[in-house]
Amino acid sequence: MSRSDRRDEGAWLDSALHDPLLLNSLRSEDARRSIRRRRAVLLGGLLIAMLVGGFAIRATMAGKADSLATEGWSLWKAQSYTEAEEKFTEATKEDPKSENAWSGLGWSRFGQGKYPQAVEAFRKCLELAPKHPAALNGVGQCLLAQRKYDEAEKALLEAAPTAEAAWHGLGTVYLLKGDFKKAETWWQKIANQQPRNDLAARLLAASKAGSLSDELRAMIEPPGLPEPGATNGWALLNQGKMKEAREAFEAALKKSPDDLGAANGLGFTLLNLGEWDKAKPYFEQCLKANKSHAGAMNGLARCLHAEGKTDEAIALWEKLDRDFPGPNAGTTFLAQTWVERGEHAKAIPYIEKLLAEEPSNETYKEWLDNAKAGVAKKDQ
Numbered sequence: 256m257s258r259s260d261r262r263d264e265g266a267w268l269d270s271a272l273h274d275p276l277l278l279n280s281l282r283s284e285d286a287r288r289s290i291r292r293r294r295a296v297l298l299g300g301l302l303i304a305m306l307v308g309g310f311a312i313r314a315t316m317a318g319k320a321d322s323l324a325t326e327g328w329s330l331w332k333a334q335s336y337t338e339a340e341e342k343f344t345e346a347t348k349e350d351p352k353s354e355n356a357w358s359g360l361g362w363s364r365f366g367q368g369k370y371p372q373a374v375e376a377f378r379k380c381l382e383l384a385p386k387h388p389a390a391l392n393g394v395g396q397c398l399l400a401q402r403k404y405d406e407a408e409k410a411l412l413e414a415a416p417t418a419e420a421a422w423h424g425l426g427t428v429y430l431l432k433g434d435f436k437k438a439e440t441w442w443q444k445i446a447n448q449q450p451r452n453d454l455a456a457r458l459l460a461a462s463k464a465g466s467l468s469d470e471l472r473a474m475i476e477p478p479g480l481p482e483p484g485a486t487n488g489w490a491l492l493n494q495g496k497m498k499e500a501r502e503a504f505e506a507a508l509k510k511s512p513d514d515l516g517a518a519n520g521l522g523f524t525l526l527n528l529g530e531w532d533k534a535k536p537y538f539e540q541c542l543k544a545n546k547s548h549a550g551a552m553n554g555l556a557r558c559l560h561a562e563g564k565t566d567e568a569i570a571l572w573e574k575l576d577r578d579f580p581g582p583n584a585g586t587t588f589l590a591q592t593w594v595e596r597g598e599h600a601k602a603i604p605y606i607e608k609l610l611a612e613e614p615s616n617e618t619y620k621e622w623l624d625n626a627k628a629g630v631a632k633k634d635q
Contacts, residue, residue: 320350327359336366337494347379354383354390361393367490370397388418395424400477404428419448426458427475430467438462453577473547474578488520492527500524515541515548522554531561549575553584565592576605582612590622599629 327342340363346356357380364373374397380390395411398404408428414421422441429438439462445455454474461467488503501524507517522537535558541551556571569592575585586605593602603626610619 320346320353320356323349324353324356324359327356327363331359331363331366334366335493336363337490339363340367343376347376352383354380354387357383358387358390358393361390361397365393365397365400367493368400370400373397386417388414392418392421392424395421399424399428402477404432408432426462427477430458430462431472431476433467435462435465454579470547473545474549488517488524492520492524497524497528501528513544515544515551519548519550519554522551526554526557531558534558547578549579549583553588556585556588560588560592565596568592582609590626594622594626594629597629597633599626599633602626603630 323342323346327339327346330336330339330342340360343356343360343363346353347360350356357376361373361376361380364370364376374394377390377393377397380387381394384390391410391414395407395409395414398407398410407424411421411424411428415425422444426438426441426445429435429441439459442455442459442462445452446459449455457471458475461471488500488507491497491500491503501521504517504521504524507514508521511517518537518540522534522541525531525534525537534554538551538555538558541548542555545551552571552575556568556575559565559571560568569589572585572588572592575583576589577585579585586608590602590605590609593599593605603623606619606623606626610616610623613619
């Protein structure tokens with residue numbers, strides 16, 4: 256397969272990392288960690304009398320590692336994967352036996368497309384906790400990202416009983432391998448749990464029909480190992496180093512003009528620099544090569560919005576929201592744009608969709624209150 260046929264790792268990662276099943280799985284891990292911490296606090300009085308010498312040092316190390324890991328997860332949730340990796344790396348140095356820190360290190364590396372390094376971290380976690388759901392799933396997702404389907408299948412099957420996020424990986428693996436009966440099993444589970452997930456419904460239908468269209472394949476096929484230049488550019492972009500990111504993406508494109516990862520990355524870098532007119536051709540390049548390119552679809556919509564072509568931007572965001580799983584950039588921009596236009600009633604369904612995914616998000620709650628107030632004012 257030529258590079259022009261490959262999906263951009265940025266868009267694929269965004270979809271993979273923000274699949275609702277993955278977030279639910281990691282939240283379950285968070286809950287288990289919280290329970291363990293609460294138990295530790297309850298036992299604190301007894302342990303004070305016992306902690307001497309090496310035991311006291313070990314407890315102090317674990318406490319600091321736990322604090323660093325908590326910071327790491329916050330950064331991970333904010334998509335600051337490079338900074339998260341730094342925190343988790345520190346945490347593993349403080350406490351090499353922290354399964355939480357090793358799992359977080361794996362996921363922060365996964366978020367940067369550093370799949371082999373992520374597998375190393377997940378394997379460290381599994382040495383400490385052989386049945387760790389998030390780490391088992393992480394290994395599977397990394398192997399899937401590298402198109403090592405047989406190895407990914409094995410790891411994801413181990414994860415599936417306790418990590419729902421592995422269902423998506425297994426459904427994808429079996430579809431890409433042409434094993435439609437097995438694919439149907441997993442997409443049916445996802446469709447049952449996410450009845451409003453249009454992409455899951457389409458993939459379930461494809462499984463039942465025993466045929467995967469080129470369009471659907473483009474949506475779910477992972478990128479393989481990303482180009483080094485593009486990977487470096489995305490890391491710099493995530494760190495907010497726009498000038499350096501621009502140089503990295505431009506160098507990658509000079510070397511490989513059809514590298515969609517670099518084209519999409521340069522587009523978003525230029526957008527962040529306010530140069531939407533220069534960004535637009537790069538998103539159009541990606542969509543010409545792959546009309547289902549999620550990242551470029553959002554990028555082009557943002558350029559159109561900046562040009563004042565809001566109706567065209569809305570049409571692209573609606574396609575993005577409809578065709579890809581869970582709330583995504585399309586959902587967010589639709590909510591914001593309808594409010595911006597004073598069409599509060601049209602914004603409310605998208606805000607509610609965002610809140611359903613993140614019920615405690617105060618920003619989304621405020622958006623919903625303001626939108627409802629706008630509707631009420633209009634009805635007066």
